[in-house]
Amino acid sequence: MMTSEPYSAKLSKTGMLLPYNTRTERRLADLREYFSDKRAVEDALSKGENPLIYVVYEISRKTEGELNVGCTIIYPGKVGDEYYFTKGHFHVKEATSEVYIGMSGEGLILMQDKEGRVFIEEIKPEMIVYIPPGLAHRSVNTGRTELVFLAIYPSDSGHDYETIRKRGFAKLIVERDGRPAVIDNPNYGRD
Ligand code: F6R
Ligand code: ZN
DSSP states (O other): OOOOOOOOOEEOTTSOEESOSEEEEEEGGGGTTTSSOHHHHHHHHHTTOOOEEEEEEEEOOOSTTOEEEEEEEEOSOEETTEEOBOOOBEESSTTOOEEEEEEESOEEEEEEOTTOOEEEEEEOTTOEEEEOTTOEEEEEEOSSSOEEEEEEEETTOOEEOHHHHHHOOSEEEEEETTEEEEEEOTTTTOO
């Protein structure tokens, strides 16, 4: 069996995980196929606006049986009516689950099975969310401050982004009368 060194890391409420080994940044241009209001996306990009939507700091491992730990910071904002969110993915290894721990801010997690059934839970401080095997997941910042949460998941999960990129989620989380609302995605399933 390969050995892995124990470690401890500092996790701040602002989402900094130190030391980390990867930092992933997603801007509007990386998410242009994901937001539903394509005109709002193209308008912003054509004006040279390419805002930062989210950042992930991660401590990852390679061996089966180990855990990856990642901290995500989703900035507050909207594209059209739709709140900023993560791309969302299924795990390649279907039998893997995940736990999210809310650190600061407020948001929702959209989960969806292969048949398109959707489950929604809150992400906020002092709450954890358990994502069982087989559910795609996307986090959405519905607040006015940064949404920060910690994710812990098996290191051999793998990420399938393609299914969600092509089909989307069956629900969208949008602002209506100043508040978050869950609506049907009119383009769900259209590749
Ligand atoms: C890992 C996980 C999270 C996300 C992160 C960014 O399995 O679910 O650490 O990777 O919140 O979201 P994506 O990966 O969908 O861009
Ligand atoms: Zn995941």
